[in-house]
Amino acid sequence: MTTTIAQNYRMNVVMAGHVDHGKSTVIGRLLADTNSLPEGKLEQVRLMCERNARPFEYAFLLDALKDERSQGITIDTARCFFKTDRRHYILIDAPGHIEFLKNMITGAARAEAGLIVIDAHEGIQENSKRHGYMVSMLGLRQIAVVVNKMDLIDYDQERFEAIQRNFTEFLAKIGVHPLGFIPASGSQGTNIAARDERTDWYKGPTVLEQIDAFVEEGAPTELPFRLPVQDIYKFTEEDDSRRIVAGTITTGQIHVGDDVVFLPSHKGSQVKSIESFNTNTRADAQAGEAVGVTLTTQIYARRGELMVRADEPAPQVSRRFKVNLFWMGTAPMVKNKAYKVKLGASRSTIQLVDILNVLDASELSSVSNKQQVDRHDVAECVLECPKPLAFDLNESIEATGRLVIIDNYEIAGAGILLETIEDDQSMLKDHIRDREMEWKGSSIRADERTAVYNHGAKFVLITGDDGVGKEILAHALERKLFYANFKAYYLELGDVMSGLDADIGDESRDEHLRRLGELARILTDSGQIFITSLSHVDDYDLEMLELLNKPNEIVVVHVGDNSFNTYAPSMVLPESPDPDEWVKKICDMLREKKVILQYSI
Amino acid sequence: MDHLQKLEAQSVHILREAYREFKNLVMLWSIGKDSTVLLWLTRKAFFGHVPFPLVHIDTNFKIPEMIAYRDRLAIKWKLNMVVGQNTAALKTKQTFPDGTLSRIECCKALKSEALKHTLSGEWPRQRMNHTTGEYELDTDKEPYTGVIVGARADEEGSRSKERYFSPRDKDNDWDVGDQPPELWSQYKTDFAPGTHVRVHPLLDWTELNIWEYIDREEIPITNLYFDQGDGTRYRSLGCFPCTTPVQSTARNVGEIVQELRTGRFANIAERSGREQDKEDEGGLETLRRDGYM
Structure with a gap:
């Protein structure tokens, strides 16, 4: 990399460590000793200290918020812009108090290198270890340790080396290998920007030199291509006819002409333009760019899907997986509760299925048999979604191997994906088994209804893209059956959404479909032929509806090109089908399936 | 990718995330360089389109060229332009220039209050009619729940603590001590009814980055930033009674970039010409907690 690029490179470096170990002081000193402060800032803070009769501290330069000045601790992560001859930096000052761990996480997650600050006098404390663990879990590879406040132990080499030994041993257990330990004093300026003869036994870099020695991580362009689809745009103003798949490339590269696949739907196409x-x-x-692509074919890929290249290793696709989860929520994470998950661009509901092991991140001791994940726990656990998600295992591709869990509108958990677990839709199957066991139902049996109504019950689902004539066909079918004295009823998803589903947002498509499936169960149980039409359903949607409608059966009639991956619809019709002709054919099929018993229609 | 391309990609990602998650989304456009860069980034994110309204809070004391520039770009780029104002305070002359309020109180009345009530829809919004080029009373009174703002972390202390997605409660209050975690490009996008969010796509940009980007992309910005021949220019734009130009002979974007890199402004705070910051040591933080941008 040439010098000019390095000079423009901006690296985020986080300062972590236990409360009061002097992170803000080290940064404040660094800024002051390298003349990085805006003119007058140092004088302004000195003056303010004088006015309030408080001794001046370098930390005040950073702890700019009123609350922090009065309490003398860092509450939130702050960013300092800083520049050396080598490159630009954002120094992220993370709070060391356990209460503000989620702020520390926010700071550390933005960094590509970290300094852990340890008070030489107090030694290794709980959050020195916890922060070490967090920093490694967040994916930081470059870590150095600053043993601060050396002045308080008279620059004692032995005590410094004892801390170095103990902390190296701890970090090794979590797979972290620090680049070095620096004996320093923020208040005295020892080994911050300049060497100090009081530590003449130390031959390593100063804090400033260490920061400049961190290596710039290039964008992961050599890994398989991954584009979490943030959105699909179709802006019509000024006759813009482009249909653009938009998102940020997290790894790899893409070229015009590449064959691509969208997961979990398995829809394929080819890149037409960038x-x-x-x-x-x-x-x-390539990786890092926020792009848009158009495709050569009109496929219905959804936002939230993962776009990958057909010629590269495929990601995992599963409902069920094992994660290492860090919990920040005030309420514990419990089983049998629906949470929301965000993984790449995908959003889904998710449940905690099993807790395998809970780790105390500061002691590395594990607790088994826990029934819930408490605040600040790190838990190895199994999670399950109603529909499969596409992801990578964290060890192979980090960016698409991470998720966050939302509880009560807040990001409450952060996890890395460890393993895919065999996916047999167990959560939904358990639900259906329980439901059927509980189901008391009517005293009239299905065969009694069939005898009186002269037809069987069925869930007829007409699928296809927008504008292919599904609704026309569905209405024609309902009308034909109804006037032939069949108990036929058409209802569209929109009607369910604005009524029964009014309590959930438009975004929760899985939940809308789940409720539609439950409704189908009720309507078919009442002996009716329930007809509905749905756009853009995939294999997983159909599997879910099929399961939910049990013990009754579903008949899927697809209009237009068959875009399912493996699901075989009962019937596939051409686009804009002639209703009269095709209603007749659907009736023939229903007759074959013994739904229609007589030959009157 | 160089540093500007990375900043651009991050901002675009945040803008798309905001557009995906919020139905009643708006962007605040102060006409200054930062929010004009933000507007440009929006056109980047949405491939030439600006798919949400732009809100400008007009204190009536803005430098007149700012308003002319705003309307010129609004017409040229077909922007959905919405303007709000504290008409009551102006009518009863409760302002700093009228001598009845301090600078900070005036900011609160003409900016914070006007913004709060314009966003909530309680006060009238004026919307540009692109057929006539005139502003008309907007019939849409729905509250805006997502507000994109051009704040940068390097501006002053309290802004360096902001999140990319920063929640505000019903009273527009900002709880600095209890902010949501942000990691792995995942932001707080789930909100209880009644709350709203400020979105900050420019948080990681510095003043220098802004000018470098304006230079690279050739973004049209108001010429108030350039020396008009008297050896002064504006470094930061606000209301004329409270904003003083700085001594500078920079006549174009290139000269400003040079001046910031190596010249006399390399170590002087950008907001040094903004008088309200000096009234109280926590002044801007107090204003921000109350909803100031």
Whole structure:
């Protein structure tokens, strides 16, 4: 990498460690000793200390918020812009108090390298270890340790080395190998920006030199291509007819002409163009870029899917997986409760299925047999979603191997994906088994209804893209059956959403479908032929509806090109089917399936 | 990718995330360089389109060229332009220039209050009619629940603690001590009814980055930032009674970039020409907690 690029490179470095071990002081000193403060800032803070009769501290330069000045601790993570001859930095000052651990996480997650600050006098404390663990879990690879406040132990080499030994041993257990330990004093300026003869036994780098020695991590362009689809845009203003798949490439590279697959739907297409605004036309794009692509074919890929290249290793696709989860929520994570998960661009409901092991991150001692995940626990656990998610295992691709869990509107958990677990839809199957066991139902049996109604019950689902004539066909079918004295009823998902589903947002498509499936169970139990039409359903949607409608059966009639991956619809019709002709054919099929018993229609 | 490309990609990602998650989304456009860069990034994110309204809070004391520039770009880029104002305070002359309020109180009345009530829809919104080029009373009174703002972390202490997605409660209050975690490009996008969110796509940009980007992309910005021949220019734009130009002969974007890199402004705070910051040592933090941008 050339010097000019390095000078423009901006590296985020986090300062972590236990409360009061002097993180803010080290940063404050670094800024002051490298003339990185805006003119007048140092004088302004000195003056303020004088006015309030408080001794000046370098930390005050950072702890800019009123609350922090009065309590003398860092509450939230703060960012300092800083520059050396080598490159630009954002120094992230993370709070060391356990109460503010989620702020520390926020700070550390933004960094590509970290310094853990340990008070030489107090030695290794609970959050020195916890932060060490967190920093490694968050994916930071470059870590150095600053043993601060050396002045308080008279620059004692032996005590410094004891801390170095103990902490190296702890970090090794969690797979972290620090680049070095620096004996320093923020208040005295020892080994911050300049060497100090009081530590003449120390030959390693100063804090400033260590920061400059961190290596710039390039974008992961060599890994398989992954694009979590943030959105699909179709802006119609000014006759813009592009349908653009938008998102940020997390790993790999893509070129015009590449064959791509969207997961979990398994829909495939080819890249037609890479779109951008105010740039030249381009033929490729790579990790780190926020791009848009158009495809050669009209497929219905959804936002939240993972776009990958067909010629590269495929990601995992599963409902069930094992994660290492860190919990920050005030309420514990419990089983049998629906949480929301965000993984890449995908959103889903998720449940805690099993807790395998809970770790105390500061002691590395594990607790088994826990029934819930408490605040600040790190838990190895099994999670399950109603529909499969596409992801990578964290050990192979980090960016798509991580998730966060939302509880009560807040990000409450953060996890890395360890393992895919065989996916047999057990959660839904358990639910259906329980439901059927509980189901008391009517005293009239299904065969009695069939005898009186002269037909069987069925859930007829008409699928296909928007505008292929599904609704026309569905209405024609309902009308035909109804006037032939069949108990037929058409209802569309929109009607369910604005009524029964009014308590949940438009976004929760899985939940809308689940409720539709439950409704189908009730309507078919009442002996009716329940007809509905749905756009853009995939294999997983159909499997779910099929299960929910049990013990009754579903008949799927698909209009237009069959876009299912493995699911075989009962009947596939051409686009814009002639209703009269095709209603007749659907009736023939229903007759074959013994739904229609007589030959009157 | 160089540093500007990375910053651009991150901002675009945040803008798309905001557009995906919030139905009643708006962007605040102060006409200054930062929010104009934000507007440009929006066109990047949405491939030339600006798919949400832009809100400007007009204190009536803005430098007149700012308003002319705003309307010129609004027409050119077909922006959905919405303007709000504290008409009551202006009518009863409860302002700093009228001598009845301090600078901070005036900011609160003409900016914070006007913004709060414009966002909530309680006060009238004026929307540009692109057929006539005139502003008309907006019939849409729905509260805006997502507000995109051009705040940068390097501006001053309290802004360096902001999140990319920062929640505000019903009274627009910002709870600095209890902010949501943000990691792995996942932000707080789930909100209880009645609360709203400020989105900060420019948080990691510095003043220098802004100018470097304006230079690279050739973004049209108001010429108030350039020396008009008297050896002064504005470094930061606000209301004329409280904003003083700085001594500088920079006549174009390139000269400003040079001045910030190596010249006399390399170590002087950007907001040094903004008088309200000096009234109270925590002044801007107090204003921000109350909803100031």
